[in-house]
Amino acid sequence: MDTPTHELMSALASMFDSGKYADLTIVTANTSYPVHRALLASRSSFFEGICNNAFRESETGVIDLSQDDPEAVEHMVHYFYHLDYLNKPLSRRSSQRSARSTSPRTPCFPTRRRSKKSKLALIEDPLLAMLSAATPAPSVPRMEQPDDQDILDVSAKLPDTPMQDQFTDDPFEYVYNTEPKADVEQTHLVTHAKVYAIAEKYGIVGLKSLSRKKFSDQIQTHLDSEELPEACQEAYESTVDTDRGLRDIIIQAFRSNPGLSSRKDVEVILRETPGLAFELFRMASGLPVTS
Structure with missing residues (x-):
């Protein structure tokens, strides 16, 4: 956006x-x-x-x-x-x-801790970074190698974990951690059916289309939800027979997943929702769902 x-x-x-x-x-x-x-x-x-x-x-x-x-x-x-x-x-x-965060002057990086050296390399001008990479490093006088005992003595003095001052917070960490995360686990099938019905009642075309999409997306990922039977009943009882927006989605879900009809909670809803039961009967019989 x-x-x-x-x-x-x-x-x-x-x-x-x-x-x-x-x-x-x-x-x-x-x-x-x-x-x-x-x-x-x-x-x-x-x-x-x-x-x-x-x-x-x-x-x-x-x-x-x-x-x-x-x-x-x-x-x-x-x-x-x-x-x-x-x-x-x-x-x-x-x-x-x-x-x-989307400004071209502000690069976006994943949230993680980096060393000071690597962070400066990322934030500086990309052209300067390329030139720096292409420029040969200056020669360094060869230093006398310490003996094995000196190496062991120095290693013994180093901590087991990196020192705290070697790391610092990512300057862009606040941008990422405060963004809202999508709730992909919770089911809202009944809510989407209710919103669809009120959008139809008050002639809100955009909301009706949006709620239908949300209902379709969730019914595919939450077929095992305890909310599914109630959502089907809500869709059939809150809309007229000629409104196929949610009904076609429900019928397709039953067609693609025949085992849904054998669920006890679905059976209870079918007894209470004649419109849904009749359409599922026509579907099972190979007849057109709508005349």
């Missing part, structure tokens, strides 16, 4: 964190979010309709979403200002640090 983009994203994050210039409030069952109507109206057909027409919400400045899942609303609002969700918010400090 280039510097102008970081600057824009940092500004949006700052607007959300501070609530400055907010002219709408989204209210859920347990919290409220000061938001900006210009931003929401440009990203959502639902919010655009509210802002452009004489609805009560437009007059009062309060949009009541208390009937929606609070977690899904939270991720939706987060997406408006960060273009993502379930990630670490971008702060102005991290934006400046990222821009500094």
Whole structure:
């Protein structure tokens, strides 16, 4: 991500964190979010309709979403200002640090400890380093070799480990160690299904596409998750039959992994979710899933 983009994203994050210039409030069952109507109206057909027409919400400045899942609303609002969700918010400090780390004057090296000599060789001008490497080393007068006893005496006085002053911290270590790390272990299949549903409900095309991708990526790596059956049920119960965004992903997962149907927890969900059970029956029978 280039510097102008970081600057824009940092500004949006700052607007959300501070609530400055907010002219709408989204209210859920347990919290409220000061938001900006210009931003929401440009990203959502639902919010655009509210802002452009004489609805009560437009007059009062309060949009009541208390009937929606609070977690899904939270991720939706987060997406408006960060273009993502379930990630670490971008702060102005991290934006400046990222821009500094990608500057052509600041080389990026992996985080590890180096000796002083090797660090100076890396930080100095590359052309000077090349010239230095190509220049023959000056001749050094041959010194008288010590005898074996002298070598043993000196070796006995040296510590077993390198001396502390031979090493120092990498000047770029702070840049790497403070960057957020992706959470690849935890499963969020149900959350992605809920976010997909709320994105469809409020006409947020980008969020719907993003949640579908996240759901697809996780269902491939978390087939054994205890959350999988609930996520399948959530996807089928929160979307209409004609919305194939998540349903096709689920059917393909069962088609590629026939053993899923024999899981006890999956069997319980199939009994409670007729739409999924019917489509899996048609798939097993070699019939088209959708007519």
